[in-house]
Amino acid sequence: MKIAVCIKQVVGREWQLRLSDDKTWIRDQDASFELNEPDAYALEAALRLKEQHGGEVVVCSAGPSRVVQALREALARGADRAIHVEDGALASADAFVVAGALAAALRDEHFDLVLTGLQSDDQGFGQVGVVLAERLGLAHSTITMDVAVEDGGLRVKRELEGGWFQWIRLPLPALLTIQSGINQLRYATLKGIMAAKKKEIRSVAAPADLAARQRIVSLYFPEKSKQTRMIAGAPDEAAKELVRVLREEARVF
Amino acid sequence: MLEVVLFWLVVIASLAWFGQQMAHRTRLYVRAADNISTDGLGARLMRFFGEVVFQSKVIGAKPVVGFAHLFVFWGFVAFGLYTAVETLHGLGIADLSETRAFYYYKLALVPFSLLVIAGIAYLLVRRAFVQPPELGATVSKESVLIDAFIAALMVTFLIDLVIEPGPAERVNWWLHMVIIFTFLGLIPNSKHLHLLLAPITVFLKSPVLQTVPNLDFEKEEVGFETVKDLPRKAVLDAFTCVECGRCQENCPAYATGKLLNPKRLILQNEEALLANRLEATLAEVYDPKVLWQCTTCGACENQCPVGIEHTPVIIGARRGLVSNGEAPDYLGGVYNNLERRGNIWGLLYDQRQKFVQSAGVEIFDRSKHEFLVWLGCAGAFEADFQKSLRALFDILRAKGVTFGVLAKERCTGDIAKRSGNEYMFQELATQNIEEFTTHGVTKIVTSCPHCLKTIGHDYREFGYEAEVVHSSVLVADLMHGVRFDKTETVTFHDPCYLGRYAHTHEEPRELLDRVGATVVEPARNRENPFCCGAGGGLLFEEHEEGKRISQERFEQLQGTGADTVVMGCPFCSIMLKGAAASSNASTQMVDLMTYVDGRLKAARPNAVFREAPELAGTVASAPPAAAGPPDPGGPPSA
Numbered sequence: 094m095k096i097a098v099c100i101k102q103v104v105g106r107e108w109q110l111r112l113s114d115d116k117t118w119i120r121d122q123d124a125s126f127e128l129n130e131p132d133a134y135a136l137e138a139a140l141r142l143k144e145q146h147g148g149e150v151v152v153c154s155a156g157p158s159r160v161v162q163a164l165r166e167a168l169a170r171g172a173d174r175a176i177h178v179e180d181g182a183l184a185s186a187d188a189f190v191v192a193g194a195l196a197a198a199l200r201d202e203h204f205d206l207v208l209t210g211l212q213s214d215d216q217g218f219g220q221v222g223v224v225l226a227e228r229l230g231l232a233h234s235t236i237t238m239d240v241a242v243e244d245g246g247l248r249v250k251r252e253l254e255g256g257w258f259q260w261i262r263l264p265l266p267a268l269l270t271i272q273s274g275i276n277q278l279r280y281a282t283l284k285g286i287m288a289a290k291k292k293e294i295r296s297v298a299a300p301a302d303l304a305a306r307q308r309i310v311s312l313y314f315p316e317k318s319k320q321t322r323m324i325a326g327a328p329d330e331a332a333k334e335l336v337r338v339l340r341e342e343a344r345v346f
Numbered sequence: 347m348l349e350v351v352l353f354w355l356v357v358i359a360s361l362a363w364f365g366q367q368m369a370h371r372t373r374l375y376v377r378a379a380d381n382i383s384t385d386g387l388g389a390r391l392m393r394f395f396g397e398v399v400f401q402s403k404v405i406g407a408k409p410v411v412g413f414a415h416l417f418v419f420w421g422f423v424a425f426g427l428y429t430a431v432e433t434l435h436g437l438g439i440a441d442l443s444e445t446r447a448f449y450y451y452k453l454a455l456v457p458f459s460l461l462v463i464a465g466i467a468y469l470l471v472r473r474a475f476v477q478p479p480e481l482g483a484t485v486s487k488e489s490v491l492i493d494a495f496i497a498a499l500m501v502t503f504l505i506d507l508v509i510e511p512g513p514a515e516r517v518n519w520w521l522h523m524v525i526i527f528t529f530l531g532l533i534p535n536s537k538h539l540h541l542l543l544a545p546i547t548v549f550l551k552s553p554v555l556q557t558v559p560n561l562d563f564e565k566e567e568v569g570f571e572t573v574k575d576l577p578r579k580a581v582l583d584a585f586t587c588v589e590c591g592r593c594q595e596n597c598p599a600y601a602t603g604k605l606l607n608p609k610r611l612i613l614q615n616e617e618a619l620l621a622n623r624l625e626a627t628l629a630e631v632y633d634p635k636v637l638w639q640c641t642t643c644g645a646c647e648n649q650c651p652v653g654i655e656h657t658p659v660i661i662g663a664r665r666g667l668v669s670n671g672e673a674p675d676y677l678g679g680v681y682n683n684l685e686r687r688g689n690i691w692g693l694l695y696d697q698r699q700k701f702v703q704s705a706g707v708e709i710f711d712r713s714k715h716e717f718l719v720w721l722g723c724a725g726a727f728e729a730d731f732q733k734s735l736r737a738l739f740d741i742l743r744a745k746g747v748t749f750g751v752l753a754k755e756r757c758t759g760d761i762a763k764r765s766g767n768e769y770m771f772q773e774l775a776t777q778n779i780e781e782f783t784t785h786g787v788t789k790i791v792t793s794c795p796h797c798l799k800t801i802g803h804d805y806r807e808f809g810y811e812a813e814v815v816h817s818s819v820l821v822a823d824l825m826h827g828v829r830f831d832k833t834e835t836v837t838f839h840d841p842c843y844l845g846r847y848a849h850t851h852e853e854p855r856e857l858l859d860r861v862g863a864t865v866v867e868p869a870r871n872r873e874n875p876f877c878c879g880a881g882g883g884l885l886f887e888e889h890e891e892g893k894r895i896s897q898e899r900f901e902q903l904q905g906t907g908a909d910t911v912v913m914g915c916p917f918c919s920i921m922l923k924g925a926a927a928s929s930n931a932s933t934q935m936v937d938l939m940t941y942v943d944g945r946l947k948a949a950r951p952n953a954v955f956r957e958a959p960e961l962a963g964t965v966a967s968a969p970p971a972a973a974g975p976p977d978p979g980g981p982p983s984a
Contacts, residue, residue, distance in 0.1 A: 107687070107695050127686060280681035283561075283568050283669035283769045 094148035094242070096139045097199050098172065099209040099221065100132040102156060102163040106214075110314075117309045118185045119215075128163045131210025135271035137278050138240055139208050140171045146242055149173045151202070155194040157181040161294060168289035169281040175292065180299035187307040188220035194299045195221070196228035206247075207268040211236055222270035233268040234261060238275050349516075353436040353523065360527035367534035371585055374619050381559070381577035382550060389553035398545045403651040407592060411472065414465035418496065421462035422541065424455055428503070429526055436523060452507060459500040466496045480591025480609075488536055495525050540652050543586040548653035550579055555644050555847055556657040556799075560807050561665065561768045569665020569766060573631060574624035576615060576659070583654040584616035593646030593656065598877040598899075599639040603892030606639040608646035608656045615659070628663040629672075637663050638674050641884050641895065642764045643842040643877035664766025676886045677765055684770050688756035689723045690886075695754060698726035702751055705736055710750030712786040717742075717749040717820075720801065722794035723757050724916030730923070730937075731916040734793055737943030738817050744946075745824045749791070752781060758800035765883035775800075779810045793817040793939055795843035795915045796881070802848070816844055817939055818914055822853035822860075825942075830862030830949060836941075837866050837908040839899070839922060840875035841915030849873065854914055854938055861945035866906045876902060880917035900925035903933075910934045912941050 104110070105125040113120045139150045152167040154160045155178035164175040178194045186194075199207065207229065212219035219235070226233035238258065239250035251259045252272055324331045324338070339345050384390065396402040401419060405412030431448060434440045442448055470493040472478065474485055502522035509515045533539055561567040570576060576584070593608035594600050600607045611632055618631045629637070637660060646656040667673060673681070683692030698721065710718045719738065724731040742749055759774035778801075782790075790812050792798055802814035838854055845851040851872040858865050870876040879895030900922050903911045911926075911933055913919050923935045936944075 277675060277678060278682050279671060280673070280678050280685065280767070281769075282671040283563070283665075283767075285671070286769055287563070287566060287568075 094142060094146045094205045095151070095202070096142060096148060097151045097153055097202070097204040097207045098132070098136045098139045098167070099195050099207065099225070100136065100152055100154050100163055100167055101129040101210070101213050101221075102126045102154065102160045103129045103213055103215045112312055112314075116312050118312060121184075126159060126162065128166055129210055129213050129215075131212060131214075131271060131273045133210075133278055134273050134275055135208040135210045135269075136167055136170060136172065137276050138237075138269075138271055139206075140279070141276065142206070142240065142242070143171075148205070151176060151204070153178070153195060153198055155180070155183045155186075155191050155198075155299065157184050164294055165289050166281065168292045168294075169285040170279055171285060173292065175294040177294055177296045178299050179296050183299060185216075185309075187305045188216075188218045188224055189306040190303045192221045192224035192228055193303040195225050197300045198297050199225075200229060203266070205266050207231065207266075209268070209270050211270045211272050219270070222268060226268035229266075229268065231266050231268045232263045233270070234263055235270045237269040237271050240269060350436070350438040356524060356527050357433065357437065360530050363531035364534060367531075370620070371534065375578055375581050377574075378581045379575070379577040381579055383552065384550070386553040390549050390551075393551070393553070394545070394549045397548050397651065397653070401651075403649075407649060411469070414468040417458075417461035417465035418469070421458045421465075421500070424458045425499075425503075427451065428455060432519075432523065436519075455503065456507070459503055463497060463500045466493055466500075469493060470497070478591075480595045482589065482591070486537075486589075488532070492529065492532065492536070492538060495529050498522075499525055537587065537589045540586050540588040543582060544588070544652040547579075547582050547586045550582070551653035551655055554803055555648055556642065556661075557655075557803075558658045558661045558763070560772060563769070563772075568669035569667075569768065570628055570659070570662040571666035571670070572624065572628065573615070573618045573626050575628075575662070575666065576619070579655060580615065580659050580662075581619060583659075584612055584619055586652050587612045587616065587654060588652050589613070590651065592649040592651065593654075596645035596649045596874065598641060598643060598645065598879065598895045601876075602890075602895050602898050604639045605633060605891070606636045611636065611659065612654055612656065627666075629667060632663070634667065634672070635891075637667065638884075638887070639891070640882055641842070641877045641879055642882035643875075644846050645842070645874060645877070648846055648874065661764060661766055665768050666766075668766040668768075673765065673767070674887070676888065677767070677883055680761060680765075680883065680886055681767055681770055684757055684759075684762060684767075684774065688774070689727065690757055690761055691723065691727055693727050695726075698755070701726065701732055701735075705732075705739055707739060708750045709753050710785055710787065712788075715748045715750040716789060717747060718782075718785075718787045718790045719749045719751050720758075720790050720792040720794070720797055721751060721755060722792060722797045722916065724794060724920075725792075726755065728916060728920070730919060731793070734916075734919075734937040734939045737937075737939040738791075738793060738821070740943055741821055741824070741939070741946070747820075747824065752785065754781070758797045759804075760796040760800045761883045761885070763800060763804055764881065771804075775805055775808060779805060779808055782810060782812065788812050790814045791817055791820050793914070793916070793937075795841045795848060796917065799843045799847050816848060816850055816853075816914070818844075818854045818857060819850055821939070821942065822857050825857060825860050828860045828946075830860065830945065832862050832864050834863045834910065835866055835908050836863045836910040836912050837868060837903050837906040838871075838938075839868075839878070839903055839911055839913045839918055840871055841913070841918045842875055842877050842881060844914050845872050845875045854912070857938065857942050858912060861942050861949075863910075863912075863941075863945075866908050868902045868906050870902065878915075878918040878921040880921045885917050885920065894925065896921035896925040897929070900929060900931070900933075904929075904931060908933075910936060910941075912936055912938050914938045 103126065104119065104121050105127045108124045111120045136152065143150050150172045151174055152164055152172040153176040154164055158179060161177060164177055168175055176198050178198045183191060183194060207225065209222035209225065223233055223235065234249050234251060236252045237249055238252050241248045246262055246264045247267055249261050249263065249269060251261060253259055324334050326334065401412060401416045404415050431442050435443045470490065473481060473493065474490055477485060499522060502518050505518050506522065509518060533541060561569065589609065591609055597606065597608050614631050618626055640660045642657055644657060647654065680690055683690055687693060721735060725735045756774050756777055758778060759771035762771035762774060790801060792814065793816070795816060798814055798816050801812070836858060838858060840851050855865050876899050877895055878899050911922065913922060913935065914937070919935065919937055926933050926935050
């Protein structure tokens with residue numbers, strides 16, 4: 094099975110966020126970066142499928158030169174080779190542009206399966222996977238919890254709202270967006286890290302004809318507000334009112 | 347003449363037999379990777395004299411057995427020249443046996459021979475009839491034979507002194523010499539090879555317990571995967587093992603019914619080497635489970651009388667597994683935490699930030715602060731251990747010691763190092779060292795013995811040599827003159843990485859003594875404590891085979907009768923508190939710094955102690971009436 098995993102590099106959680114001057118993105122020149130967490134689970138799912146069914150895992154990332162670090166990490170964990178769609182502007186591009194760039198890089202390779210994380214930890218639109226599926230003309234499924242190969246197709250467990258799950262079948266080739274936390278991530282082994290140095294990272298240019306369909310108008314920190322309300326009355330009355338407020342307004346239980 | 351020819355044949359046959367067996371072992375040694383080091387020559391020579399010449403390690407743990415062995419050992423050395431003279435005589439090369447000097451020498455040997463007979467008789471009885479479990483399940487016939495040989499050598503020597511020349515004298519002489527040359531041939535393939543190798547292995551053993559050199563990634567080193575990866579010292583160790591079982595006796599994993607037996611591990615190395623199973627993986631030679639049952643407490647290596655180093659083999663074999671992605675699942679999670687978040691719990695550092703701020707600690711600045719207080723993962727994130735850190739801060743402030751903390755710390759890499767993830771360890775170590783160097787840190791105090799070992803010893807290999815002390819050492823130094831009346835009885839659990847590794851065991855006791863606690867001791871204490879079960883990454887192992895090590899240790903501590911257990915390590919705290927909780931015991935479990943600070947504050951009003959450092963010194967000379975804490979029964983920290 095020939096599997097592609099699309100990964101994104103996002104700013105590290107430890108990094109103190111700062112807004113850019115025009116307040117439409119973050120000032121990430123001196124940030125530390127890490128692999129987008131849902132993508133790490135997508136990679137893990139791909140590696141497990143490869144272990145079961147054989148084949149190849151190719152990681153692909155669209156972004157500036159720094160994303161090579163994320164690709165190396167993926168190679169160290171066991172991906173076979175990498176494709177880097179290199180363009181500085183892709184760092185904060187919208188889902189349409191990123192999906193277009195990934196589609197151009199992946200189309201000719203004819204993958205059996207394409208995996209992405211459910212969403213990115215920075216923009217969080219959850220759109221790259223589905224737009225990419227449309228662009229490649231693949232069947233797709235989102236919020237994937239489990240993947241099994243069955244009768245030449247896939248049997249996939251999806252997460253619904255309120256603790257409900259759904260099993261669906263879909264044919265190959267297909268694209269799945271993978272939910273965080275569905276498996277135990279492997280660690281990068283010393284041998285993997287050594288081997289990664291010798292694995293191929295092919296750099297391709299982003300297609301020139303992609304125009305953004307979305308624009309971030311304004312970005313701001315959530316305002317923290319603190320309200321204190323005194324509940325007056327006799328203790329037993331006040332206690333009842335407190336319970337009511339906690340339950341109905343604060344909704345803590 | 348016939349006798350001379352016959353004796354030549356005996357000697358040649360014996361040497362050939364001996365030589366052929368030794369050649370096999372020599373080949374295995376020569377082809378192994380060279381890891382022989384003689385750094386710290388002074389310490390090595392001291393150990394050689396102590397442990398080889400005076401048999402301090404053998405006597406220290408078991409005095410009677412030790413002295414019996416000492417007699418036999420000295421007897422062997424003393425008889426060396428006698429054997430040489432008699433052999434030269436027998437071969438017709440030179441006859442010095444009639445000289446006056448030899449006569450006096452022989453007289454001098456008499457007391458030695460009597461001591462050897464006494465010693466060997468005791469050891470023979472112990473081996474054949476008492477049969478202590480550490481010597482193995484069956485009586486080794488070969489050992490009994492060798493014991494009998496040694497006794498016979500002494501008896502024939504004594505007979506030779508008094509017997510008149512004649513046929514009987516010749517028979518006696520021949521008996522003596524044939525035994526010696528049979529013995530020579532039996533040496534290589536028995537545990538008695540330690541006679542030749544132990545002096546070498548004791549000398550070659552690293553002066554610092556658990557010295558596991560960094561892997562060189564440039565040379566594509568990944569740890570020990572197969573038998574052929576065992577380096578020279580490990581090969582020597584395998585041949586030297588005397589099978590006394592002290593490692594087994596002191597191993598917490600073995601004591602709680604696990605598969606790991608350090609003695610068996612070394613003997614399995616020997617077996618695999620001699621069988622030339624060089625391509626066999628170590629995991630299949632031992633059983634992979636065994637490797638993950640070691641807490642790296644170091645008891646085996648520290649107790650070994652013949653200089654065997656177990657931890658480099660265990661950690662080396664772990665490295666081989668980890669490098670191939672074969673670490674247990676629970677470690678995979680820890681490694682990802684270390685990689686993504688820089689700490690063992692995978693928590694975000696703003697939590698540490700909040701703690702540092704709420705404790706009012708400054709960020710280290712070398713122009714203002716003498717010490718860097720290293721928090722470690724537990725100090726940064728674990729609520730209970732943060733109390734210990736706050737206590738330390740209060741004590742240091744009261745005594746006017748200036749200190750700061752780093753704005754950002756990463757895990758020292760202790761768990762990565764001990765569990766065999768060398769890549770992760772080196773990543774963390776180099777980042778931390780860079781941080782230390784940038785901020786000009788030269789004096790570090792930490793309450794975590796694991797951080798102490800890692801920064802104080804392992805980081806030296808990267809060329810970073812700061813003065814690193816455990817908080818108990820620094821605080822004991824500050825408390826000279828404090829002397830409270832004894833009002834409480836406590837027991838102290840020595841953390842392995844403090845008592846055994848750092849040789850710090852008197853300072854915590856001195857501190858407890860000064861703040862008015864009477865310390866009662868469990869059987870295993872100071873340099874040879876019984877592990878809490880957390881080391882080597884096992885803090886995260888939830889499915890321990892056999893009895894839990896922490897449970898066993900907690901019971902030992904409870905057995906002292908003290909209702910307060912004082913500990914000096916965050917990992918020990920987590921493990922032993924867990925054991926106390928699951929035993930439903932009312933025993934109070936408290937960290938050393940928390941305890942000491944609590945006693946100090948109880949003895950003096952807070953305000954005076956905290957805000958007037960210049961008065962703090964007078965706690966020492968406080969009148970006896972004010973000395974004892976007002977509520978001796980109350981927990982100092984609750």
